Amino acid sequence: MELYTYYRSTSSYRVRIALALKGLDYQALPINLIAPPGGEHRQPAYLAINPQGRVPALRTDEGDVLVQSPAIIEYLEERYPQVPLLNADLAIRAHERGVAALIGCDIHPLHNVSVLNKLRQWGHDEGQVTEWIGHWISQGLAAVERLIGDEGFCFGATPGLADVYLIPQLYAAERFNVSLQAYPRICRVAGLAAGHAAFQRAHPANQPDTPAG
């Protein structure tokens, strides 16, 4: 498999965790969202791969190009069911997917770089942009805190779909200086993931396109 990825992209990070948890090898094809000006994802070469011009995209072993991290992760779960990310129980699967969707729909899209740039174009300063980011992350994580379990990862002793979404969102929270103090369950999960090899391998600090230093 080949993964079009950017080290700091929240949704690329999710897919990298899913791949690492399942022990799947892949070739990383970095797409620089910063250089050239406007980003490599806006160049015709990448738009021919993903017409939406976003990362990640996955080229499967069968040659299909898949877009959108929720779709890619569900594909990986179905194609490589070893090390499942979802519980066998239908209601628990729905709870896991519910937390994933809350993060993937109600938190992350609101601090996507394109949204922040639109706010800047409208004259908002960095203080306001930071307030905007913090508002949506805090509101969303407060809901996640009520939905996840009391021990282990989000839904049990082993990491699953909700953790695949939560950990990259916490990386973004840290990057934007959002406090996690009010969320003890989330902090517990963060601690477990920090010591887990798959999460370490997928971390933005450990990618082929991570800037030196």
Add this chain to the structure above:
Amino acid sequence: MELYTYYRSTSSYRVRIALALKGLDYQALPINLIAPPGGEHRQPAYLAINPQGRVPALRTDEGDVLVQSPAIIEYLEERYPQVPLLNADLAIRAHERGVAALIGCDIHPLHNVSVLNKLRQWGHDEGQVTEWIGHWISQGLAAVERLIGDEGFCFGATPGLADVYLIPQLYAAERFNVSLQAYPRICRVAGLAAGHAAFQRAHPANQPDTPAG
């Protein structure tokens, strides 16, 4: 099953379509997002059901309460596999889920009422709010137009997951006066859905909480 729903809520509308396509009976429990001031979804009674205070939520026949439309729809697909919303082919499933995620993550959250209210709080007038909505809907639908098929519904002769997401998004586009002229494939799908009984049953105009007139 019981569905906490609001007639005009995009994500409630998705779940209603999925239920209707599968021919599943349910009891609609309307949650008024407008009255009392601040909305019924912000009252303690509903927060005890869904701590995030959003619709939809589904109470299953087994008594579990599920939140977040993507999770609810995947649950319905697994629990009631008759009339499948996803193709049997793994890559096609991923393409269907990709369009669903593009709409569910990259379009709809950006014009959620809470986001629009935040823009209003920041002093943006209705002209700017309308520009904001139109920007994200148009950009997203342009990508959807490139990802869906050349005939039938989004991915074939029968409606599926991508259509479940697309049709409510088009209802929002119409409500916010976003032109669909540039998207002939999308308009074709809209035409097919308009004549389909399940989509009609799920439509905001035909709900128990639809205002008279």
